[in-house]
Amino acid sequence: MKFDLLTTDSQSKARAGVVTTDHGSIETPIFMPVGTVASVKGVHQRELKNDINPDIILGNTYHLYLRPQTPILEKAGGLHKFMNWDRNILTDSGGYQVYSLSANRKIKEEGVKFKSHIDGSYHVFTPENVMEIQRTIGADIIMAFDECTPYPCDYSYAKNSMHMTHRWLERCITHLEKTPLKYDYNQTLFPIVQGSTYKDLRKQSAEYIANTQQFGNAIGGLSVGEPAEEMYAMTEVVTEILPEDKPRYLMGVGTPINILENISLGVDMFDCVMPTRNARNGMLFTANGTINIKNKKWEDDFSPIDEMGITWVDTDYSKAYLRHLFTVNELLGKQIATIHNLGFYLWLVREARKHILAGDFRTWKDMMVKQMDKRL
């Protein structure tokens, strides 16, 4: 993997760059649509590629490990071939889902024992086997196994957990070196900064992670319920320390406003289920604010879903029609809203990139943050 930093904004820490892997280039800042279990819910790969057009998507190791399971992915020749997606993929380490979805999980130094939320069967994730699982899934960017602490988290728990995450990272790096690639392209490991909402811990963790000198770095444990201001404060501490010549990925963030603010603080990569999950609940993001399309006020509004027309759904369908589809619970409603939201998120990061390159990112960002902070 290679990262070319093209420019850094003079009025903020926003950066424009290009990550290059064996599956092509990723123009940053980037938003990665979440393809949980080998599908971006409700979107055909053809639409994802032609209409939404992200350079990279994300898969969840926890979900893929449980279904279809790694032997099937291995027989398929990896996740790219299994789901017919020839651009970049990033997989998380499975940790986050273990902590949030599994009712029964025991975290020990060795690893985490957990009960599947599907069939109640018991499994163990360790830094070692998670590296092996991610070798088999075959994403271009793979994540270190970490503990993602909840919010709020008391200081001593956060501190101990952070150190365990650091020890787990060493085990990931060591084991990954011993685990050969399974397919004919490279994989890059990103370590994860933890430390909850404590500046001193975040600083320590960022220094530790930076010292491991991987090709990219991630910030975890944010967007877990803390106020946005705390999130931004932590991002700021961390991006001060993480090396400038490597991409920075803020995991699980966030609203369009969160994304612009974190770009401003020097983050290059994002993922979040919000555009897809909220779409399935009838919530649309636009440049002028959010729309609850289920609201009766749209019942006879035959104007296009979004005059901006970022994706074809915005102008092919009306607000009244989309509202109707949600009222009658038709699949097509979820499909339309998902394409709209993902189209908007990708537009937003591309537009941010253009403004960073043009040198007027800060002004544009401040205007957009204000403009998007509305309910239509």
Added chain:
Amino acid sequence: MKFDLLTTDSQSKARAGVVTTDHGSIETPIFMPVGTVASVKGVHQRELKNDINPDIILGNTYHLYLRPQTPILEKAGGLHKFMNWDRNILTDSGGYQVYSLSANRKIKEEGVKFKSHIDGSYHVFTPENVMEIQRTIGADIIMAFDECTPYPCDYSYAKNSMHMTHRWLERCITHLEKTPLKYDYNQTLFPIVQGSTYKDLRKQSAEYIANTQQFGNAIGGLSVGEPAEEMYAMTEVVTEILPEDKPRYLMGVGTPINILENISLGVDMFDCVMPTRNARNGMLFTANGTINIKNKKWEDDFSPIDEMGITWVDTDYSKAYLRHLFTVNELLGKQIATIHNLGFYLWLVREARKHILAGDFRTWKDMMVKQMDKRL
């Protein structure tokens, strides 16, 4: 509406023709995908048009009347504009759903009082108001209000019901003449032959319906549980009588084999929820038989869904991937299966048409019926 009968097969009663309306031409035999409540479930209008490419789709008056309701459709300028579909639409009369979906319905000479399956509210359908509702929905082809008898049905019920359907037809015709068009294109009424599985009643009804001299004729009350042989026997009696120079629509039929057999008996138009509903349950139709994609046998079968590649989904996705999507209950599974099945149904009727025009329909039909009668 205009119907040009191009040819009739010499070895069967199969016909190839063209129906022309203000929304364009419909090459027959045709299968009409069902767009129940202003959406063909799981399929974007763009995909429906470009990939599946039917000349006409069907909407359900009962569902559209309940939601979004006729005032919204009227404000939208009709169903075509509401759902952004500029080709032909046919609406049924609502009768079938009243009989099958509404727990509480009372059928009287005046009409049918029924309880909405959505909110329990009471409504009345009469031949008169159903004509008005269909004027407002604005389909190109609209159906007379009839009683669709269940199977089995005793002779005296079937006979009385048939005569009521005939009286209702007169009321439909009279009222429709008094009800002006709402939009800038024409609508054509199709009367419906009833008579359950009794040949003498079917003959009587077909003669009655033919005598009303509408531009097209429909056969109702079949595919309601009777054996296929009884269905074919009834179709045969009726197509002997219905005029050759008008299109014949067999309502609610059926499997690919049912469709070919009924084409062979002189039917021109079909609709059925089977390709879409079965798709959502993981059942695929192919030229070589049916596939239950949920079956474990497909778990590691990475071959294309259908080597024929009628629609792009057939070759873009593998059986193992589609099986996985059904296992994890992803929306995309239903979307893929629906496009596959509709693509196959439309291919089947187009292929039938080619063979009718080429003069070898009978041989091809016999071969296909044998070939499709398998579980893969």
